[in-house]
Amino acid sequence: MSLPVLYGAEYSVYTRIARLALLEKGVAHRLDPVDVFAPGGPSAAHLARHPFGRIPVLEHDGFTLYEASAIARYVDEAFPGPALQPAGARGRARxxxxxxxxxxxxxxxxxLEIYVQRVSRRTPDEARIAAALGPAAVVLDSLEILAENHLAGPDFSLAxxxxxxxxxxxxxxxxxxxxLAARPKxxxxxxxxxxxxTxxxxxxPAEG
Incomplete structure (x- = not known):
């Protein structure tokens, strides 16, 4: 069995999701850097792996898969290690x-709106940040209700x-x-x- 290769970038949210799944399962793998923001955009080789030129992409024994949530589920089901999906129908649905x-x-x-504008831009677009605060609050409130221990039940999962x-x-x-500080759970x-x-x-890199 060949070593799985993950194409992505250390700064990428979705690459990190896939990396977390691999590490939680204890899967040895190689991270092959792909910078989708490089001048000229993704290479032809990467576009052959992912027609939309995004990251991450996983290659494993001749099987190529993109979309982070699909990769995470594949990793959980294809490799031994602790289960990352609830056993019951309701837990999996959650x-x-x-x-x-x-x-x-x-x-x-x-x-994209709050972090990028506030932290990554020299001159933040305050209107964009302000417009995003309401939707962000709805997201956090929705998850605050679920965060009793973990987000999809008593055990750590892909959620x-x-x-x-x-x-x-x-x-x-x-x-x-x-x-976040205003939401105790x-x-x-x-x-x-x-x-x-993990x-x-x-x-x-931005976390220092």
């Missing part, structure tokens, strides 16, 4: 709900590792840190996540 919620409603306001990279960036913005969840070895091993 996990799928959280992952979909994060992709559909969280990534843009928390990362948790999907939120870790998003919240890691979001809380680097002053607005994000303040909004999510704050406690985040404190637990930050102690996990989370520490995949910290973004």
């Amino acid at each position: 996990m799928a709900q959280v992952v979909s919620l994060l992709d559909s409603y969280a990534f843009r306001p928390l990362v 948790d590792l999907h939120f870790v990279p998003i919240l890691a960036y979001f809380t680097l913005a002053a607005e994000g840190a303040a909004m 999510l704050s406690a969840w985040w404190a637990r996540m930050q102690r996990r070895e 989370v520490l091993a995949t910290r973004f």
Whole structure:
């Protein structure tokens, strides 16, 4: 069996999701850097792996897969190690709900609008940040209700590792840190996540 290769970037939210899944399962792998923001855009070789030129992409024994949530589920089911998906139908449904919620409603306001504008731009667009605060609050309130221990039940799952990279960036913005602090259950969840070895091993360069 060949070593799985993950094509992506250390700064990428979705690459980190895939890396977290691999590390949680204890899967030895190689991260092959791909910078989709490089001049000229993705290479022809990468476009052959991913027709939309995004990251991450996983290659494993001749099988090529893109989309982080699909990669994470494949890793959980294809390799031995601790289960990353709940056993019951309701737990799996809740996990799928959280992952979909994060992709559909969280990534843009928390990362692209609030984090990027506040932290990555020399001159933040205050109007864009202000417009994103309401949607961000709805996301956090929705997850605060679920965060009793983990986001999809009593055990760590793909739902948790999907939120870790998003919240890691979001809380680097002053607005994000303040909004998280106002939600005690999510704050406690985040404190637990930050102690996990896999989370520490995949910290973004921006986290220092």
